[in-house]
Amino acid sequence: MKADPSINGLEQFELxxxxxxxxxxxxxxxxxxxxxISAGVVLAFLYYGIKPAAIVPGRFQASVxxxxxxxxxxxxxxIGPEGTAYFPFIFALFFFxxxxxxxGLLPYQYTFTSHIAITFALAVATFTLAVIVSxxxxxxxxxxxxxxxxxxxxxxxxxxxxxxxxxxxxxxxxAIRLFANMVAGHVMFDIFGAFTVLLAGFGVVGDVCAVGxxxxxxxxxxxxxxxxxxxxxxxxxxxxxxLREAVAR
Amino acid sequence: MSKxxxxxxxxxxxxxxxxxxxxxxxxxxQEPCVPQDTQKANQSLMRVALQVxxxxxxxxxxxxxxxxxxxxxLGTKAVFLIIFAILGGCAGVLxxxxxxxSMETS
Numbered sequence: 001m002k003a004d005p006s007i008n009g010l011e012q013f014e015l016x017x018x019x020x021x022x023x024x025x026x027x028x029x030x031x032x033x034x035x036x037i038s039a040g041v042v043l044a045f046l047y048y049g050i051k052p053a054a055i056v057p058g059r060f061q062a063s064v065x066x067x068x069x070x071x072x073x074x075x076x077x078x079i080g081p082e083g084t085a086y087f088p089f090i091f092a093l094f095f096f097x098x099x100x101x102x103x104g105l106l107p108y109q110y111t112f113t114s115h116i117a118i119t120f121a122l123a124v125a126t127f128t129l130a131v132i133v134s135x136x137x138x139x140x141x142x143x144x145x146x147x148x149x150x151x152x153x154x155x156x157x158x159x160x161x162x163x164x165x166x167x168x169x170x171x172x173x174x175a176i177r178l179f180a181n182m183v184a185g186h187v188m189f190d191i192f193g194a195f196t197v198l199l200a201g202f203g204v205v206g207d208v209c210a211v212g213x214x215x216x217x218x219x220x221x222x223x224x225x226x227x228x229x230x231x232x233x234x235x236x237x238x239x240x241x242x243l244r245e246a247v248a249r
Numbered sequence: 250m251s252k253x254x255x256x257x258x259x260x261x262x263x264x265x266x267x268x269x270x271x272x273x274x275x276x277x278x279q280e281p282c283v284p285q286d287t288q289k290a291n292q293s294l295m296r297v298a299l300q301v302x303x304x305x306x307x308x309x310x311x312x313x314x315x316x317x318x319x320x321x322x323l324g325t326k327a328v329f330l331i332i333f334a335i336l337g338g339c340a341g342v343l344x345x346x347x348x349x350x351s352m353e354t355s
Contacts, residue, residue, distance in 0.1 A: 165312050165333075165340035173307035173344075180303070230296075 009187035009194075013114055030110040031118060038099035038112070042092075067095070071236070078240035082247045086240075089129065093122065094236040101182065101228030105221065113231075114182040116175055123171035123178075126239045134246035174238055181231050185224045192217045297352070304348065305341035312337015 015029035022028070049064030057065055071091045075083040097113060104111025112118050134142045146163040147156060192213040199210040316333030320326060 161333075161336050162340045162343055165308055165315070165337050166344045168315075169304070169308035169311045169337075169340060169344065172311050173303045176307050176310075177300070177303045181299075 009190040098232040116179040119179040120175035123174035127171040130242040308341030309337040
């Protein structure tokens with residue numbers, strides 16, 4: 001945590017240009033840097049895990065295989081047999097978000113999933129894919145979904161816009177869920193960290209009391225480890241659900 | 250294929266457990282069953298509550314954004330904003346209703 005004892009939980013999300021003048025010209029901040037790092041970590045994990053290609057896998061290779069099978073089973077269970085076609089997308093989505101969440105939990109690192117621009121871009125990519133797949137699969141019948149069955153024509157002008165809005169709100173809720181979870185967790189870290197520094201300024205009594213926020217932060221770290229994987233999972237499973245609807249005829 | 254493997258694995262596991270005097274019943278008794286269940290229920294309830302919040306908020310946000318843009322585009326002041334804010338709120342309630350109903354059936 002930072003040494004400044006004033007409590008400003010949102011300061012940590014500020015973006016600053018990196019790499020001197022080159023970074024300034026390219027507007028290269030922490031967010032793209034950590035996205036590149038996350039993608040690199042995932043790729044390195046897969047590459048070096050698979051490299052031995054042993055028939056009886058070691059621990060590292062087994063972990064890669066387990067993660068592959070986990071996402072594969074999830075995609076096939078949720079989408080159906082066509083799920084294998086979208087498995088690479090789901091896999092990339094899940095591990096990119098997971099890597100971003102977990103790298104952000106390390107001290108002095110930046111969490112790119114705490115920026116709504118990034119989570120929204122991921123959500124819009126998922127949503128666009130789902131729409132393209134549905135139009136490809138269902139043609140014009142895709143638009144018939146916006147008219148609920150068994151509804152009188154009298155109510156249609158009211159219900160069709162509501163259905164369309166429900167559909168359009170999907171990427172927004174997907175983005176907000178991930179973004180809000182990450183921001184809330186990191187703001188809480190910052191606040192408890194600042195409490196510790198503030199309390200430590202009150203002499204011996206403060207030193208003793210300062211243990212409280214530290215203990216809370218340790219517990220919070222456990223929670224955030226859960227939230228990090230849970231949010232990546234929720235994002236991936238919702239992408240699967242949207243694709244299942246798109247694939248269904 | 251994988252299902253068969255799983256079944257044979259669970260059978261072999263059971264046989265091994267029997268051999269070592271670790272029957273499945275003992276296993277269950279050892280584990281604190283009830284608190285885990287309630288914990289799980291609480292967790293999923295909290296998750297549902299959070300999801301309901303995001304669903305309602307995002308639908309409203311989309312409605313307001315569409316209304317705002319239409320107003321901006323057509324030069325009408327706040328007519329579409331009001332209409333689409335209400336529609337967005339309705340859409341949020343609808344998606345929450347669907348969520349709850351899908352939970353009830355599953």
